[in-house]
Amino acid sequence: MKILVFVKQVPDTDDVKLDPKTGNLRRDGVKSMMNPMDANAIEAALQLREKHGGSVCVVTMGLPMATEVQKKALGMGCDEAYLLSDRPFGGADTLATSYTLAKAAEKIGGYDLLLFGRLATDGDTAQTGPAVAAQLGIPQISLASSIAVEDGWVYCDRDLGDTVQRVRAKLPAVVTVNGGINKPRYATPINIMRAQKKPRTTWTAADLGCDMTKIGTPGSPSSTKKVFEPEKRNTDTQYLTGSPEDMARALADLLENEHLL
Template sequence: MKIIVCIKQVPDAKDVRLDPETNTLAREGVQSIMNPYDQHALEEAVRLKEQLGGEVTVLSMGPPQAVDVLRQAISCGADHGVLVSDRAFAGADTWATSYTLAKAVHKIGDFDLILCGKQAIDGDTAQVGPGLAIQLDIPFVTCVQKVREASGTELVMERMMDDGYDVVAVSCPALLTVVKDLNEPRVPSLKGKMKAKKAEFKILSAEDIGADSSCIGLPGSPTQVVDVFPPPPRGERAILTGSIEEQIEQLVEKLAVYL
């Protein structure tokens, strides 16, 4: 089975904060990591490879330093890595990213399955996986929490829903996005790390993948960010006053958005 896993290098979201006074991003000590959901996608791909044979190619779009996550993927069992990197991709929203990745997949060639994390923790949009499937004109299943059966040609899996899950079947080629319940990603092995140290990666430019310049980067993006600001600050020691009855009345009023 030929599997492509899409992975993204992201800033560790829990460290990123906007300073409410200066409205600047405090990024001191913010580490770059492989998007956590993608780690689960990679783990599933490696398990499918171990079960069915085949190979796993990881694909990432990002600046040149994103080869770090490709290297990490090799140490966890991936066979090859491809990076699409070009200044022209900068400012890409989810549409332009899906387009770019689809072009890169065409360049990679044949595949049976594409795995993506449900979403990236920097944007939390959950749009690139489905978008990529549409661009490639293949079926997709989002939020896969368990792969029940897999052969080289068909997969049966559980798709997480708000009220439980659906059991769905799909024939290859297909694209899946995965949630964290799917598996526990392995720790890289010593052999894997040694292999990763020596690994070399294909770096593809916009021209290499034959991308239309009006469809990539900022010009190719239908959405644009016009403002960035900190969330409303945390109130402190706001103890309500009045009779218990009045306090509860006020509280229910304040919490109305959650009810």
């Protein structure tokens, strides 16, 4: 079985600020990391490979520094890594991204299963997985909290909040996984070092044979017109003071007054 896992590099923080002069995000000094749920997707792929054999390829679109994410993926146990990196890919929204990722899937070829994290922590869209499925014209299962493959079908539980749906889709298919689906294994430094020998390929837009009007900024119908900080609301917050002990006493008084004890 050939599994492709799509992995994104995201900022390792929620603590972003706007540059008051330019209105742009201040990215200086912000470290990046693998999107957490993408590690769950890799873990799911590795477990499926352990059971059914085959290979796991990890695909990343991004700047050359995204190779750090690839190293981690290979260190976890993926067999091969592809980096889609080219200036014209920049500024892609989810439509352009899904086109580019689908072109890479086609070029790799022979895939049975495409795995994604349910969403990425930077954009929060959860759109890329289903959009890639649409680009390739294959079925999808989003929000998977379990995954198994049998007789050419992928079986998942979908976590819908109040209900859980048991569904199946015929391979090849896209599955997007929740954070709770498994505990990703750790990529030990020694394994990351050993994984240096694994094959790594970088592809440009020309390598993928992309229609240049469908990638990057020209291929992105959506754009950001304005970025701003949320308005502060005017709740009069009463701040507790003193030591944690003093604060605890004040809180306990409050709970008692509200008859919550």
